[in-house]
Amino acid sequence: MSNGRAVNGFLLDITGVLYNSIYKSDGIAIPKSAEAVNFLYQHSKVKFLSNAKGNSNRNVARRLQRLGINVREEDVITPAPVVAQYLRENDLRPHLFVRDDVLEYFHGIDTTSPNCVVMGEVEEGFSFDRINRAFRVLIDMPKPLLITMGNGKFFQRIDGPCIDVGAFAAALKFSTNCEVLNIGKPSHFYFEQGMNALGMKPEEIVMIGDDLMSDVGGAQACGMRGIQVRTGKWRPDFEKMGVTPDLTADCLFDAVKQIADNGFRL
Amino acid sequence: MSNGRAVNGFLLDITGVLYNSIYKSDGIAIPKSAEAVNFLYQHSKVKFLSNAKGNSNRNVARRLQRLGINVREEDVITPAPVVAQYLRENDLRPHLFVRDDVLEYFHGIDTTSPNCVVMGEVEEGFSFDRINRAFRVLIDMPKPLLITMGNGKFFQRIDGPCIDVGAFAAALKFSTNCEVLNIGKPSHFYFEQGMNALGMKPEEIVMIGDDLMSDVGGAQACGMRGIQVRTGKWRPDFEKMGVTPDLTADCLFDAVKQIADNGFRL
Numbered sequence: 302m303s304n305g306r307a308v309n310g311f312l313l314d315i316t317g318v319l320y321n322s323i324y325k326s327d328g329i330a331i332p333k334s335a336e337a338v339n340f341l342y343q344h345s346k347v348k349f350l351s352n353a354k355g356n357s358n359r360n361v362a363r364r365l366q367r368l369g370i371n372v373r374e375e376d377v378i379t380p381a382p383v384v385a386q387y388l389r390e391n392d393l394r395p396h397l398f399v400r401d402d403v404l405e406y407f408h409g410i411d412t413t414s415p416n417c418v419v420m421g422e423v424e425e426g427f428s429f430d431r432i433n434r435a436f437r438v439l440i441d442m443p444k445p446l447l448i449t450m451g452n453g454k455f456f457q458r459i460d461g462p463c464i465d466v467g468a469f470a471a472a473l474k475f476s477t478n479c480e481v482l483n484i485g486k487p488s489h490f491y492f493e494q495g496m497n498a499l500g501m502k503p504e505e506i507v508m509i510g511d512d513l514m515s516d517v518g519g520a521q522a523c524g525m526r527g528i529q530v531r532t533g534k535w536r537p538d539f540e541k542m543g544v545t546p547d548l549t550a551d552c553l554f555d556a557v558k559q560i561a562d563n564g565f566r567l
Numbered sequence: 568m569s570n571g572r573a574v575n576g577f578l579l580d581i582t583g584v585l586y587n588s589i590y591k592s593d594g595i596a597i598p599k600s601a602e603a604v605n606f607l608y609q610h611s612k613v614k615f616l617s618n619a620k621g622n623s624n625r626n627v628a629r630r631l632q633r634l635g636i637n638v639r640e641e642d643v644i645t646p647a648p649v650v651a652q653y654l655r656e657n658d659l660r661p662h663l664f665v666r667d668d669v670l671e672y673f674h675g676i677d678t679t680s681p682n683c684v685v686m687g688e689v690e691e692g693f694s695f696d697r698i699n700r701a702f703r704v705l706i707d708m709p710k711p712l713l714i715t716m717g718n719g720k721f722f723q724r725i726d727g728p729c730i731d732v733g734a735f736a737a738a739l740k741f742s743t744n745c746e747v748l749n750i751g752k753p754s755h756f757y758f759e760q761g762m763n764a765l766g767m768k769p770e771e772i773v774m775i776g777d778d779l780m781s782d783v784g785g786a787q788a789c790g791m792r793g794i795q796v797r798t799g800k801w802r803p804d805f806e807k808m809g810v811t812p813d814l815t816a817d818c819l820f821d822a823v824k825q826i827a828d829n830g831f832r833l
Contacts, residue, residue: 424695428694429689429694433730436728437728464698464739467742468702468739468741468742471737471741472735472738473730473734475720475733475737476730476731
């Protein structure tokens with residue numbers, strides 16, 4: 302085939318597309334994802350749009366490099382620095398319920414008498430006491446605002462699926478009736494960070510991810526094309542959930558190869 | 568006044584009505600609640616319908632007795648034994664996400680290859696790992712069923728409000744699309760336990776509680792009268808939330824006194 306529209310740039314999800322996550326370890330590279338990344342750096346434009354909320358961009362890139370996947374730090378987009386920028390631009394004073402590794406992004410932001418909560422913590426730093434502190438901040442606000450780093454139902458570790466931050470946002474909304482602002486996929490605002498980093502219009506870009514709703518559906522809603530890979534959190538029942546990917550491939554390498562073989566058209 | 572309908576029996580909420588809760592302590596009796604309970608035992612019929620999920624009925628009664636409030640164990644209704652009975656009657660095999668103190672009620676119930684999750688744990692036993700185990704059980708079920716002990720937005724401790732089990736039910740529902748069955752106030756099924764214990768029709772009974780939705784609104788929806796006390800979790804903004812109590816009183820003693828002074832009519 303040589304039909305389809307031009308693909309000028311790629312946004313790649315990271316976890317479940319480049320590597321699979323293991324609790325408290327670097328994880329395992331997905332076969333041939335390193336080759337796919339090298340190929341895209343040589344033959345197209347690529348940025349990495351992740352909802353990862355537990356590590357700085359520097360540490361995300363370093364981890365991938367340790368796994369043999371040569372991703373440059375400056376090409377990584379994660380929610381924490383985007384949230385920090387949003388807080389600065391909107392004069393928001395957060396109560397921070399985030400991982401220590403991303404605190405650096407919030408240096409200099411006033412956190413006294415908070416007028417919002419920023420949540421990006423699950424796993425080891427999550428506790429009843431910490432979510433309860435966030436709850437108490439929200440319930441005392443006249444117009445409670447919760448900013449979340451992503452809104453996922455679950456994330457995938459090698460040992461199984463894990464309940465994700467979207468669930469705890471639903472919990473806080475149930476108890477405080479807060480507004481929830483997701484700065485992460487599938488929000489349009491967050492996909493714009495990827496478009497801006499590529500310097501392209503959405504119709505030139507394909508997003509490749511393992512999450513049907515956040516990656517594929519989110520990208521399509523912004524006018525990009527969305528590609529589903531059958532790695533990471535992909536499950537067979539994704540194929541009857543009402544979102545139709547522009548392409549479904551067994552892995553990142555296969556997706557890239559099909560598009561490249563088609564003259565970078567899809 | 569001497570108008571109104573006869574009040575033949577009382578259902579009393581416990582936490583926030585008889586005493587205020589303090590983390591890892593017995594808490595503090597609410598002034599004159601002991602006298603009100605003694606008066607009702609002498610002059611009417613009374614049962615105690617609580618959503619408390621952390622203690623056995625025996626330990627609930629003992630705690631109240633230590634606070635000087637003479638409540639009999641056999642008059643205490645809490646969700647755990649009601650849930651256990653429901654599981655037995657419906658051949659359900661639970662994954663138990665509950666407090667150690669209520670495990671005794673579940674002795675002999677098959678918990679292998681669970682076909683539901685029972686959740687009644689917040690505070691010290693709550694952890695990411697435990698809610699994640701519940702999540703994994705639910706996400707693997709064709710028709711996931713979550714049974715919760717109450718569905719509250721928050722409970723009140725002396726140190727402040729605390730996010731409650733209803734929030735974590737919302738979290739699990741968000742991530743697994745499970746059915747949520749609340750065995751606790753305000754469910755009709757749970758109020759029926761109180762009616763059956765009193766052996767009365769709903770129109771003979773008043774429910775006295777500090778939770779506008781669970782206690783007052785729930786009772787009214789079952790045909791009882793609902794009385795709001797301004798103790799426990801009561802907040803001034805309750806008065807514009809769309810549920811109109813049949814009576815609002817400063818505390819249990821005042822509520823009981825008003826009804827008794829009116830010849831047990833309301």
